[in-house]
Amino acid sequence: MKESVIRTRILEVASRLFYEQGYNSTGINQIIQEAEIARGSLYNHFPSKRDLLTAYIQNSENLWFMGLDEFLKPIEDPKQKLLAMFDYRIDRQLRSKFGGCHFNKIGAEVSGDDLDAFVLVQHQKDRLKTYIMALLGLVTPVQPAAIGKEMLLDTLFLLMEGATVAASAYKDSQPLKDARKIAEILLG
Amino acid sequence: MKESVIRTRILEVASRLFYEQGYNSTGINQIIQEAEIARGSLYNHFPSKRDLLTAYIQNSENLWFMGLDEFLKPIEDPKQKLLAMFDYRIDRQLRSKFGGCHFNKIGAEVSGDDLDAFVLVQHQKDRLKTYIMALLGLVTPVQPAAIGKEMLLDTLFLLMEGATVAASAYKDSQPLKDARKIAEILLG
DNA sequence: GAAAATAGATAGACTTGTCTATATATTATT
DNA sequence: AATAATATATAGACAAGTCTATCTATTTTC
Numbered sequence: 001m002k003e004s005v006i007r008t009r010i011l012e013v014a015s016r017l018f019y020e021q022g023y024n025s026t027g028i029n030q031i032i033q034e035a036e037i038a039r040g041s042l043y044n045h046f047p048s049k050r051d052l053l054t055a056y057i058q059n060s061e062n063l064w065f066m067g068l069d070e071f072l073k074p075i076e077d078p079k080q081k082l083l084a085m086f087d088y089r090i091d092r093q094l095r096s097k098f099g100g101c102h103f104n105k106i107g108a109e110v111s112g113d114d115l116d117a118f119v120l121v122q123h124q125k126d127r128l129k130t131y132i133m134a135l136l137g138l139v140t141p142v143q144p145a146a147i148g149k150e151m152l153l154d155t156l157f158l159l160m161e162g163a164t165v166a167a168s169a170y171k172d173s174q175p176l177k178d179a180r181k182i183a184e185i186l187l188g
Numbered sequence: 189m190k191e192s193v194i195r196t197r198i199l200e201v202a203s204r205l206f207y208e209q210g211y212n213s214t215g216i217n218q219i220i221q222e223a224e225i226a227r228g229s230l231y232n233h234f235p236s237k238r239d240l241l242t243a244y245i246q247n248s249e250n251l252w253f254m255g256l257d258e259f260l261k262p263i264e265d266p267k268q269k270l271l272a273m274f275d276y277r278i279d280r281q282l283r284s285k286f287g288g289c290h291f292n293k294i295g296a297e298v299s300g301d302d303l304d305a306f307v308l309v310q311h312q313k314d315r316l317k318t319y320i321m322a323l324l325g326l327v328t329p330v331q332p333a334a335i336g337k338e339m340l341l342d343t344l345f346l347l348m349e350g351a352t353v354a355a356s357a358y359k360d361s362q363p364l365k366d367a368r369k370i371a372e373i374l375l376g
Numbered sequence: 377g378a379a380a381a382t383a384g385a386t387a388g389a390c391t392t393g394t395c396t397a398t399a400t401a402t403t404a405t406t
Numbered sequence: 407a408a409t410a411a412t413a414t415a416t417a418g419a420c421a422a423g424t425c426t427a428t429c430t431a432t433t434t435t436c
Contacts, residue, residue, distance in 0.1 A: 001312075006414085006415075019218055019432090020299075020300065021299055022212065022276075022296075022297055022298075022299065024212040024213055024297075025212055025299065027390075027391065027392085028391080028392060028393080029390085029391080037415085037416090038415065038416045038417065038418090039393090039394095039416095039417085039418080040394090040395090040414090040415080040416075040417090041414080041415060041416080043392095043393070043394085044414075044415085045266050047393095048392085048393080049392070049393090050248075064208065064271040066310070097300065098300075098322065099300055100295070100296060103357075104292070104296060104353055104357070107288070107296075107356065107357050108288060108292060108293040108296035108297060109210055109212075109296060110210075111208075111209055111210065111213065111284065111295055112208065112287055118357070118359070121357055122357055122358060125354065125357055125358070135390095146334060146373065147370070147373060151366075151369065151370060151373075154363075154367075154370065155347075155364040155370050157313075157350070157354070158346070158347050158350035158351050158354065158363065158366070158367055158370075159343075159346050159347070159350060160350070161350035161351075161354055162345070162346035162347060162348070162349035162350025162351070162353070163291055163346050163349075163350070165349050165350070165353055166313065166345070166349055168295065169291075169292070169295050169306070169310055169313055170310060170313070171306070175342075175346065178342040178346070179342075179346055181339065182335070182339060182342065182343050182346075185334065185335055187340075192380095194380085194381075214427060215424075215425060215426085216425080216427080217425085217426095224430065225381085225382085226381065226382045226383065226384090227382090227383080227384080227427090227428095228380095228382075228383090228428090228429085229380080229382075231380060231426095231427070231428080232380075232381085235427095236426080236427080237425095237427090350421085369379080377436105378435105378436090379434105379435085379436080380433100380434080380435075380436090381432100381433075381434065381435080382431100382432075382433065382434080383430105383431090383432085383433095384429100384430090384431095385428105385429085385430085385431105386427105386428080386429075386430100387426105387427085387428080387429095388425100388427100389424100389425080389426090389433075390418085390423100390424075390425065390426100391422100391424060392421105392422095392423090392424100393420105393421090393422100393424080394419105394420080394421080395418100395419085395420075396417105396418090396419085396420100396422095397416100397417090397418100397423095398415100398416075398417085399414100399415075399416070399417105399426085400413100400414085400415070400416090401412100401414080401415090402411105402413075402414095402436105403410100403411080403412075403413090404409100404410080404411070404412090405408105405409085405410070405411085406408090406409075406410090
C-alpha cells in the first residue's frame with residue numbers, strides 16, 4: 001500500500017523533464033542522474049521508458065484535476081467556478097513559464113499510431129468536458145441564451161483548449177484572459 | 189532563381205516525415221534514404237538539421253496559406269469565407285489523418301527556450317489572425333451583435349485553434365464541425 | 377573545366393536496456 | 407531472540423544500435 005519513495009522520485013523527475021524538454025529529448029541517463037538513483041532501480045519500477053510515459057500521463061491527469069478542485073473550492077457560484085477555470089489555467093501557465101498543456105504536448109510528440117498514449121490524452125479531455133458539463137448543469141439561466149447549453153459546453157471547451165495553445169505559443173496569458181471575457185459574455 | 193530539384197525533394201521528404209513522425213524522431217538517415225539523395229547533398233543544401241526544420245516551418249506556412257486562398261477563391265461572401273475556413277481545416281485534417289496543426293506540433297516538440305522556432309510558429313498565428321480580421325472587416329453586420337468585432341476576432345481564432353487541437357486528439361472532425369456551427373451563430 | 381551530385385567510411389557522442397556483483401534492510405522461520 | 411530468506415537498493419560495465427555531422431574520392435551534369 002505504501003508507495004515507494006524511490007518510485008515517486010523517479011516519476012517526479014521524469015515528469016519534470018518530459019514536460020520541460022519533451023519525452024523524446026529526455027534520456028534515461030538524465031533521469032537517473034537527476035533523481036540520484038541507480039539505473040537498475042528505474043527499470044525495477046518501470047520496465048521500459050514507455051511505461052514511465054504512461055505513468056507520467058496518468059499521474060499528471062490526477063494532479064491536474066486535484067489542483068483544479070483545490071483552486072475552485074473557495075468559490076460557490078457555478079458560473080464563477082466556470083470562469084475561474086480560466087484563472088486556473090492562467091495560474092498554471094504562469095508557473096510553468098507557458099509550457100503548454102501536458103497532454104497536447106504528448107499528443108503532438110508521440111507517433112500518430114501510438115494508440116496507448118492517445119487514449120490517455122483523450123481521457124483527460126473527456127474528463128474535462130464532464131467537469132464543465134457538471135458545472136453548466138448548475139448554472140441558472142438568467143435569460144434565454146442565444147446559444148444552447150450543449151453548444152455552450154462545446155464553446156467553453158474549445159475556448160479553453162484554443163486559449164491554452166495560443167498562450168503557450170505566444171508565452172503570454174492574454175489569450176486565456178480573452179477567452180475568459182468571451183465566456184463571461186456567453187454565460188450571460 | 190530556379191530552385192534546385194534536389195533541395196525541393198529533400199524538403200518535401202523531410203516535411204512529410206517531420207509531420208508524421210515528429211522532428212526528433214526523424215533521423216537524417218531516413219531522410220536521405222527516402223529522398224534517394226546522398227548524405228553530402230543534404231548537408232550541402234541544409235548545413236544542419238535545424239536549418240532543415242526552419243525551412244520546413246516557413247515552407248509549411250506558405251503552403252498552408254496558399255491552400256487557404258485556393259480553397260476560399262470560389263466563395264464571395266466574406267461571412268461564408270470565414271465559415272469555410274473551418275471547412276478548410278476539416279479538409280486538411282481528413283487528408284492528414286488528423287495529424288494536427290503543423291505549427292503547434294513543432295511548438296510542442298522543441299524545447300521551450302528555442303526562440304528561433306517559436307518566432308516562426310507565432311508568425312503563422314499572427315498571419316492567421318490578420319487573415320480573419322481582414323475578412324471580418326468586410327462583413328456587414330445585420331444586427332447589433334452581442335459581441336464586439338475585436339472580441340469576435342479573438343473568439344473565431346481561439347475556436348479554430350481549439351477545434352483543431354481537439355480534432356487531432358480525438359481523430360475526429362466533430363470538434364471542427366461544432367466550432368463552425370458556433371461561428372455561424374456568432375456571426376449572426 | 378567547374379560545380380554539384382554520388383557512395384560510403386568515419387568520428388564521437390548518445391540511446392535503451394541487460395547484466396553482474398555487492399550492500400542494506402525488512403520479513404519469516406526456527 | 408537469533409538466524410535465515412527475501413526484497414530492494416547500489417555502482418557500473420556492457421551490448422547493439424542510433425544520432426548528427428565531416429570527410430574523401432569518384433562520377434555526373436551544366
